[in-house]
């Protein structure tokens with residue numbers, strides 16, 4: 001048996017579980033989680049990219065998409081427990097992880113996901129998107145067919161296609177009175193893949209079910225794989241419904257669709273990169289697994305599984321508290337910023353703002369906001385065509401910091 005075989009054999013996990021690295025004590029209830037969100041969270045000396053990017057003292061970083069809020073206690077406890085066992089060798093994938101994902105979708109979204117669809121990847125969503133693009137590329141009937149995606153987008157789609165040397169075409173989203181509207185055809189044909197940020201980063205827009213269904217139908221006709229990037233999907237606010245692509249489209253179209261998700265955004269643990277893909281087509285699953293192996297990647301991963309298992313099995317109450325906090329923060333900011341909010345956010349913790357409506361110079365809005373208000377935002381130009389003149393503001397902040405943000409916004 002080679003090392004590769006060992007890593008890929010589910011049976012091997014039984015040997016590992018005999019070592020007893022699974023939780024033995026009762027999980028701690030998420031006591032005090034709401035009060036965690038009401039207290040400033042000191043990230044000094046934790047190597048936070050978000051804070052490093054903001055650079056100057058006295059600035060509130062609101063750029064990068066991670067939260068200045070402590071993650072679930074269950075993740076910390078699981079990591080501590082596992083770290084105490086000094087077996088840090090290669091690990092196999094625990095198939096129970098697939099069932100946990102299916103249970104999660106049933107409990108959180110009321111949909112049935114077949115555990116067999118689930119691939120548990122030891123890499124973040126960005127890398128998984130690249131792996132999917134590489135897989136699609138090698139099997140494309142039309143090697144020059146472009147990858148399509150609506151813009152503005154979070155910046156990764158264009159970057160990944162560019163890095164992979166794949167042709168791509170950006171489909172500008174149209175703004176209606178209530179925010180972004182689904183792009184409508186005619187779309188170029190043939191196409192290799194359609195990438196959709198669902199819910200939408202940067203605006204937090206939750207796409208309607210009908211849009212997902214229409215897009216899946218059209219993608220199938222164009223010979224394209226629809227990749228629905230749902231890493232913000234579990235952060236859909238109370239009252240809104242997130243359409244999980246693989247369970248929303250017509251069953252006959254499922255094999256043309258992939259849903260991508262991770263616990264990284266949901267539970268603020270992207271520093272331990274992991275993701276999971278729901279891939280109903282068994283052939284595509286096998287090909288994706290082959291592509292992964294070509295990069296030395298196998299399902300599972302020691303820390304990745306530890307974090308994912310703890311998050312999915314114990315993180316629900318923490319997430320409920322978080323969503324209540326985010327929805328309240330969104331209401332305060334959207335009340336304050338009114339018509340500058342380009343599209344009504346119903347998910348995640350991102351506001352997509354019209355710089356001119358804030359009284360900022362569109363070409364230099366990020367610098368102007370930093371200088372006038374001490375708030376660091378993301379520059380809309382990084383989000384592709386249609387992004388220039390916009391700012392993205394991340395409001396996943398503790399209550400008292402949000403108070404300060406609202407106060408500093410008065411300097412606009």
Ligand SMILES: Cc1ncc(COP(=O)(O)O)c(C=O)c1O
Nearest residue numbers: 065124125126154197201229270
């Ligand atoms: C919609 C979306 N997809 C993918 C990613 C990539 O996540 P990571 O960099 O953790 O792989 C991000 C990160 O912000 C994102 O917002």
